[in-house]
Amino acid sequence: MRAWVNGRLLDDPGAPAIQVSDHGLTVGDGVFEAVKVVDNRPFALTLHLERLARSAAGLGLPGVDEGLVRKGVEAVLGGGGLRLGRLRITYTGGPAPLGSGRGDEPPTLVVVAAPMDPAAPTARVAVVPWPRNERGALAGLKTTSYAENVIALAEARRRGATEAVFANLAGHLCEGTGTNVFYVVDGELRTPTLASGCLAGVTRRLVLEWVGGREVDEPIEVLQQATEIFLASTTRDVQGVARWDNRDLEAPGPVTADALSTWRSREHELMGV
């Protein structure tokens, strides 16, 4: 692992480097991105930086210095040799008083690069009982307030699954803890709209552009009729779902296999871009 904090590459990436009063740590006042790295090159970095800026604006954080983030990315990838990995870019409210109010100090910017294992070929999904709040102040923002995802994923693992999926307050399909969901009903590829409260996933956007699919919000029960389901995310790319709660599915089915092969043939376009 290599870590860069506020302009400085750490000699020891495990050494303490953030103040104990950092608002990201004390109240989850921060935003982040996870970016795939292949052969030491970040995938779709520009799209991720655009979303980081949108998330920061959504929290009312000062504008992100994109040039500085890119310097951090260069610094942590400077060692070379990361065949498959993940960049984590975190931007927080910085040191602050111990309550919810922000302080006057500059934000904290952290970039970390670490190796990553390839994703499993298929996923098992558990639908969890807690709703995503599509009307909440954080809807659609990639913030460091992710503890709901921690609880949901722990529950999914307890049930033998590898990802947890949420409905929203309307009872419509929303997203997973770190994934967007695509499914096939009546031969049509579908995914929830951004109004469902799901994150505007970079992978979701590219699947819609490269493969197609209809954005629609429907009750989560519709997934019981799906002939195929797949997850889309930075760490999984396109990953077929072999089990949805208690139902087994063909994975990858023909639509998923087609999406995966399109993904593999086009992802080079955004390597290092």
Ligand SMILES: Cc1ncc(COP(=O)(O)O)c(C=O)c1O
């Ligand atoms: C809540 C949530 N939804 C969806 C995604 C998928 O987004 P992306 O394809 O940009 O990784 C992520 C992961 O980053 C996420 O955290």
